Amino acid sequence: xxxxxxxxxxxxxxxxxxxxxxxxxxxxxxxxxxxxxxxxxxxxxxxxxxxxxxxxxxxxxxxxxxxxxxxxxxxxxxxxxxxxxxxxxxxxxxxxxxxxxxxxxxxxxxxxxxxxxxxxxxxxxxxxxxxxxxxxxxxxxxxxxxxxxxxxxxxxxxxxxxxxxxxxxxxxxxxxxxxxxxxxxxxxxxxxxxxxxxxxxxxxxxxxxxxxxxxxxxxxxxxxxxxxxxxxxxxxxxxxxxxxxxxxxxxxxxxxxxxxxxxxxxxxxxxxxxxxxxxxxxxxxxxxxxxxxxxxxxxxxxxxxxxxxxxxxxxxxxxxxxxxxxxxxxxx
Amino acid sequence: xxxxxxxxxxxxxxxxxxxxxxxxxxxxxxxxxxxxxxxxxxxxxxxxxxxxxxxxxxxxxxxxxxxxxxxxxxxxxxxxxxxxxxxxxxxxxxxxxxxxxxxxxxxxxxxxxxxxxxxxxxxxxxxxxxxxxxxxxxxxxxxxxxxxxxxxxxxxxxxxxxxxxxxxxxxxxxxxxxxxxxxxxxxxxxxxxxxxxxxxxxxxxxxxxxxxxxxxxxxxxxxxxxxxxxxxxxxxxxxxxxxxxxxxxxxxxxxxxxxxxxxxxxxxxxxxxxxxxxxxxxxxxxxxxxxxxxxxxxxxxxxxxxxxxxxxxxxxxxxxxxxxxxxxxx
Numbered sequence: 001x002x003x004x005x006x007x008x009x010x011x012x013x014x015x016x017x018x019x020x021x022x023x024x025x026x027x028x029x030x031x032x033x034x035x036x037x038x039x040x041x042x043x044x045x046x047x048x049x050x051x052x053x054x055x056x057x058x059x060x061x062x063x064x065x066x067x068x069x070x071x072x073x074x075x076x077x078x079x080x081x082x083x084x085x086x087x088x089x090x091x092x093x094x095x096x097x098x099x100x101x102x103x104x105x106x107x108x109x110x111x112x113x114x115x116x117x118x119x120x121x122x123x124x125x126x127x128x129x130x131x132x133x134x135x136x137x138x139x140x141x142x143x144x145x146x147x148x149x150x151x152x153x154x155x156x157x158x159x160x161x162x163x164x165x166x167x168x169x170x171x172x173x174x175x176x177x178x179x180x181x182x183x184x185x186x187x188x189x190x191x192x193x194x195x196x197x198x199x200x201x202x203x204x205x206x207x208x209x210x211x212x213x214x215x216x217x218x219x220x221x222x223x224x225x226x227x228x229x230x231x232x233x234x235x236x237x238x239x240x241x242x243x244x245x246x247x248x249x250x251x252x253x254x255x256x257x258x259x260x261x262x263x264x265x266x267x268x269x270x271x272x273x274x275x276x277x278x279x280x281x282x283x284x285x286x287x288x289x290x291x292x293x294x295x296x297x298x299x300x301x302x303x304x305x306x307x308x309x310x311x312x313x314x315x316x317x318x319x320x321x322x323x324x325x326x327x328x329x330x331x332x
Numbered sequence: 333x334x335x336x337x338x339x340x341x342x343x344x345x346x347x348x349x350x351x352x353x354x355x356x357x358x359x360x361x362x363x364x365x366x367x368x369x370x371x372x373x374x375x376x377x378x379x380x381x382x383x384x385x386x387x388x389x390x391x392x393x394x395x396x397x398x399x400x401x402x403x404x405x406x407x408x409x410x411x412x413x414x415x416x417x418x419x420x421x422x423x424x425x426x427x428x429x430x431x432x433x434x435x436x437x438x439x440x441x442x443x444x445x446x447x448x449x450x451x452x453x454x455x456x457x458x459x460x461x462x463x464x465x466x467x468x469x470x471x472x473x474x475x476x477x478x479x480x481x482x483x484x485x486x487x488x489x490x491x492x493x494x495x496x497x498x499x500x501x502x503x504x505x506x507x508x509x510x511x512x513x514x515x516x517x518x519x520x521x522x523x524x525x526x527x528x529x530x531x532x533x534x535x536x537x538x539x540x541x542x543x544x545x546x547x548x549x550x551x552x553x554x555x556x557x558x559x560x561x562x563x564x565x566x567x568x569x570x571x572x573x574x575x576x577x578x579x580x581x582x583x584x585x586x587x588x589x590x591x592x593x594x595x596x597x598x599x600x601x602x603x604x605x606x607x608x609x610x611x612x613x614x615x616x617x618x619x620x621x622x623x624x625x626x627x628x629x630x631x632x633x634x635x636x637x638x639x640x641x642x643x644x645x646x647x648x649x650x651x652x653x654x655x656x657x658x659x660x661x662x
Binding site for chain 1: 359396399401424425426428429432433435436437440441442443444445446447448454455458459484486487488490491501504508
């Protein structure tokens with residue numbers, strides 16, 4: 001009897017031990033899932049990824065398949081639901097394929113921002129002092145260039161003999177200009193975190209720079225970095241669209257949304273579908289990333305950390321509503 | 333109780349100046365903030381030395397400079413016969429096992445992205461003293477030692493109250509079995525009821541583990557409660573140092589007198605008669621301290637010498653140090 005009781009207690013203790021705390025990341029994730037717009041954005045981005053993967057075999061036509069019998073026809077069910085362009089290529093399939101360019105730009109731009117920007121900002125912010133000063137002045141100079149002009153310069157300088165090479169050039173150009181904002185953000189985060197007591201405590205214990213950066217500074221500056229990354233993606237996609245629009249972007253026949261808009265807008269009155277559908281794709285994608293970014297910011301914002309209070313307020317409101325309903329039912 | 337034992341730490345003429353610079357790329361050195369300006373004191377093994385003073389007088393800087401969180405500008409910190417100020421970085425790293433710090437703000441001193449277990453295990457990992465199962469057991473033992481449930485290892489700091497967080501900070505400080513713990517206002521940001529709990533825990537740990545404390549605070553009654561001896565700081569200097577009762581009953585320095593007169597007495601008869609010495613003016617900037625005695629701008633009894641000559645910090649009675657021209661004669 002006594003044995004079984006102690007055994008039971010031990011089992012309970014072990015069960016308690018397995019209980020894990022809720023990390024701030026998990027907490028943020030839950031909060032994100034409660035945000036409807038953010039979830040909608042996330043779902044749309046998921047849909048884009050699906051389009052990206054299936055662009056080679058699911059669309060009804062290939063992006064380069066011309067049908068000279070049916071040029072510039074409007075949306076027509078069921079063969080050309082978005083219509084065709086001046087060469088009779090299916091707009092629906094081309095918009096579908098266009099996700100490849102936009103998402104690649106988003107990923108490449110974010111990756112360079114993450115790799116170059118975070119590293120650069122981390123070094124600058126961690127070292128501080130004169131080196132920080134010099135590194136940030138360099139960023140200021142880079143920032144001073146008009147972005148578009150700078151990209152055009154890069155595109156002109158880089159060799160672009162094949163179409164694929166041309167496409168790679170765009171990614172390089174967008175990557176080169178995209179990391180400065182991230183560098184500044186991370187550097188600022190590091191500067192303020194470096195003086196926090198938990199970092200002092202780690203130094204007190206004798207932790208080296210590698211440990212302090214990887215365990216203390218980076219995890220705590222990642223939240224704002226992710227938010228700025230997500231909110232920066234729309235402008236990356238737009239930059240690509242603008243480049244393609246002015247003819248410096250993705251070389252034909254590869255379709256990109258910006259290029260399609262550029263080809264279509266001259267005939268906006270006669271054939272609006274050539275502009276509207278790719279334009280809609282650009283807008284929706286930008287909106288989706290913006291909503292997700294906003295949601296992430298709300299979810300990761302440390303000032304929102306008093307969730308217990310928020311939850312209590314919500315519970316109270318719910319209870320009041322239920323009571324009102326019950327009272328109404330009773331009256332009826 | 334302390335006179336027989338030997339000092340664990342001897343601080344000699346410790347100085348910490350923070351440079352003030354101007355210029356964007358080429359920086360000119362235009363002055364110094366004298367946060368700690370020539371401070372000397374000893375801490376004996378097993379004692380608690382209280383360090384009090386108003387905000388901005390350099391208490392925290394003393395603690396941090398002693399442990400080389402800031403590089404000292406000048407002076408020596410002799411810890412168990414070794415001058416910490418002269419050690420190389422890697423030598424200092426090894427010495428860190430023997431001294432730790434408890435921080436003021438329990439909300440800022442724990443990394444919000446780490447579990448409690450990882451926070452407490454960090455010192456063990458950095459010094460490679462325990463691994464795997466041994467490490468986990470040590471962490472649980474530490475949690476139990478500070479009065480927390482050992483099952484909290486997988487929780488995160490934001491799931492705890494201020495008092496509990498401070499206990500986690502204490503557990504981290506104890507992880508390496510240090511000799512000296514610098515308590516940097518460990519109770520200032522806690523509720524009064526929790527303050528008592530944490531102070532009792534600190535006292536209990538001192539008895540059990542033979543710890544030596546430097547207890548930095550601005551709550552005079554709390555410092556009197558926990559300390560064996562007390563030092564009073566003003567504008568980067570220690571103005572008076574004595575046994576805690578001595579300094580309460582017989583303060584010699586005019587600043588200490590004013591400070592002690594501000595402590596309420598929980599006895600209506602005595603409290604009625606308590607005369608507050610109200611100091612006029614503000615504490616001067618440590619970037620530009622007054623000539624002569626630091627305190628001369630606010631001292632109610634200053635004489636001409638005070639504006640010209642800096643008073644020395646001398647032993648005026650046995651175990652009672654003071655830096656004041658007027659006290660010298662006594």
